[in-house]
Amino acid sequence: MFKKHIVRAVATAAVVFGGIGLAGCSAGGDGGGAEGDLVTVGFVAVGPEGAWREANEANIQDTFTEDAGYDLRYAPATNLDQQSQIDAFTSFVDEGVDVILLSATEGSGWEASLERAQEAEIPVILIDRGIEPNDDSLYATRIAPDNMVVSESVAEWAVSAFPEGANYFVLEGPAGVSVVNERNEGFQSVIGEEDAFVSLGAQTANWSTEEARSVMETVLQANDNDVQFVFAQNDEMGLGAVQAVEAAGLTPGVDVQIATIDGTRPALEALAAGQLSFVAEYNPLFGETALEAVETVLDGGEVDSYIIVPSETFDSPEAAEAALPDRQF
């Protein structure tokens, strides 16, 4: 009886996951063997995570097209699970693709996989996320915007926007993620030098609008609304903070100024409407840079171990309005 249950459960699970898996694969070309003279590129991707990731991965897919001479195999992670990424990575190595693009969901635990790729002489290019420990002999290059630079730009704006200083609060992403550490470090390197800025603390809202709203309403209560500046480490949390500020009867942009990182369309719309005060872009559109790097590497050339993607900042409703018409994400 018990055995039968398990068999049934596994069968059900197989049907459900099989369906999801197939849907995921259909984007990845025809998956056959070598396509004659096309260069095969395995893309170990993160998959659905938010607007930023979607823009980034769509941009990569739109760049490595068959017209450009590439056969891109897109392999998104299952529910942000690292094991599914390692499996996809390994099968790309076994297939013998020409180059692998990797956006790791987790920084650590990639040494063995990267060494296998190295033995098979398949160059690996890290897209956005780095690996830990950062051993750059294991990969050709990492292409990403620099979190430190982006978060420093937020702090520098705050220093100029509040010449008299301010009480500030930081809405962080999940504890322990490298992005969060880097964004904290960059921000603190500037704001920590300013004595007029008083930290009211920092708390995670897990990148989520809903949690950010809940955290922010309590922070406002705890400080009798005496908060002038909020640094939200992504757009979604910034938008949650806007709602909490409004619910507390204050005016975002006037009583409380909120700065965010990412630069997605909803955030720029909020900036244009005066709800956000500063948006630092974390530029996801670097398919062209990745294409150049792949070409150089395949021709046997050398590339820098870290290619920084330039990002813009938006500090006024006018700047946001100017950027909105051709915002792709």
Next chain:
Amino acid sequence: MTATTTRERLGALASTPLVWGLVAIVVLLAINSLRDPGYLGVELAASGRLTGNPIDILRTAAPLLMIALGMTLVVATGGIDLSVGSAMVIGGAVSMEMLQAGDGSVGSAMAALGVALLITAVLGAINGVLVAFVGLQPFITTLVTMLAGRGLAKVITEGQNTSASNEAFRWIANGTVLGAPVVFLIALAILVVVVVLVRTTALGMLIESIGIDPKASRMAGVDRRSLLVAVYVISGVLGGVAGVFATGSVMTVDVSNTGLLLELDAILAVVVGGTALTGGRFSLAGAAIGALLIATLDKTVVFLGVSSAATPAFKAVVIVALCLLQSATIRERLSRVRLRAPRREVTA
């Protein structure tokens, strides 16, 4: 004489798990009040709505209360529903997509609400049928629907975090009636309806009988299968309601975060409320206290400024302490220590 009766009464009270949940809430509120004496203050803002920390806690507790109610009924039958968080994200995704396509009227809000609850009812029904008729284990069944459910939500919104605007829908989560938050009033009303439905009829007893001994209850003529399906459907719909509450507060569904891991909070609320995971006897009021406790705990962490890294540990310590107090064995040991100590500690 009176001393013993007082002690007996206290003893009886102490063995009610629900009481310890209340005690924990009071202690947390007291700690917050120590930090800021005005913590419990509630003010009537110019906009005619009550504001203050207690109001925020009630609002935060509302979605959790919904899924904890459904979870209690499922657990009472000896099952478990891991898919409540996914029901939330599906409910949120469906309503946000419908509202985005709608015209912002009250009608489109009602339509969004209706379809969201219908689809989460179907999700619950799938769980129910697989458990009751196919005979799958509840844990495996709802684990599968949990994973597939979040996947479905991503398909519904095409992986985007969909936002929408609709005043009527927003009112559900943000509005007030006579100053009190609508979302908590609705949650309270649903709690009362479920309690009346379950406790004034034989329904509660039938559900318990399934949890205690499925075979015996079947032989006694209890329609086990229909009841199981009904219980899972109720849990699914309440998950949908929670999803509407959660996404309505910010009018955005976050497909990778809405309702994430909340099934664990719901199970916690159920256990704190004194319902055994082995099935049988259950307490809806206990689950409500449990939900309030978790909301208070979440708010306390932010209010005290506990760092992000230490937050899970802080919560774990509070929950472990509470579970120890609820344990009969531990309490007995403690009271033995107390007997040897001077009498003044009787009231402790």
